[in-house]
Amino acid sequence: MREHSHDLKYPNEVNDLINLDDPLIHGYLLRLIGEDGITLIRNMPEGEVTDEEICNALNPLRAVSKAADDRVKKLNIEIKAAKEKGEETKKLEKELAAAEKEAVTAKENVGDEKEITLNTVRKILFILYENKFTICHRERDANSGWLTFRWMINMDGIYHQIEREKKKLYRNLVKRKEYEDNNIFYVCPQNCLRLVFDEATETEFLCPLCGEDLVFQDNEPFKELLDKRIEEFEETA
Ligand SMILES: [Zn+2]
DSSP, X not given: OBOOGGGXXXXXXXXXXXXXXXXXXXXXXXXXXXXXXXHHHHHOOSSSBOHHHHHHHHSHHHHHHHHHHXXXXXXXXXXXXXXXXXXXXXXXXXXXXXXXXXXXXXXXXXXXXXXXXXXXXXXXXXXXXXXXXXXXEEEEOTTTOOEEEEEEEOOTTHHHHHHHHHHHHHHXXXXXXXXXXXXXXXXXXXXXXXXXXXXXHHTTTBOTTTOOBOEEEOXXXXXXXXXXXXXXXXXXX
């Protein structure tokens, strides 16, 4: 499979400010917007751009192919108009033949370029927007009345977000540790479920799903794991 050009120097200044290869940042963004999202940030064109421009930047070979198809369409329309007016079309026909040939080659070149669709681009932009990682300007075309959204990425808040996420994770770990400390657990040997003591007495120590006898679970190893994770957090805090 063809690789995107994201190994090259990042084209936009956003990426000069944050290091996308920092494991902490990479991990955070992977959870938030996935690999396609990271590819989008890496290949984001400079300035304020539309979702279509972003999509073209992510699918450069497809963009070339689409432009070639558009040229063929345009020439066909021009030829038709010229014929209706009784004008000479020889020159246009020649251009059309060349354009058609280019379109075929461009289509072949697309090959296995991994496609990131416009829909995917929009989804990623929306998630980034919700997390305040984009600046979006709306522009109304004076003639057509169409609204155009122009996007820019601004990752300034990312360290703050990661800090917040870490704190939340830490709180969850501590809470989970308390829960494990304060309860006794029974599990189904078929791995259907895990119950605390009171729940297990209610089902008379039988699995409510498969009917097997529930067995006591030693949660010491899990508690040790939680302690280790909590310690790691405290060390890096
Ligand atoms: Zn069971």
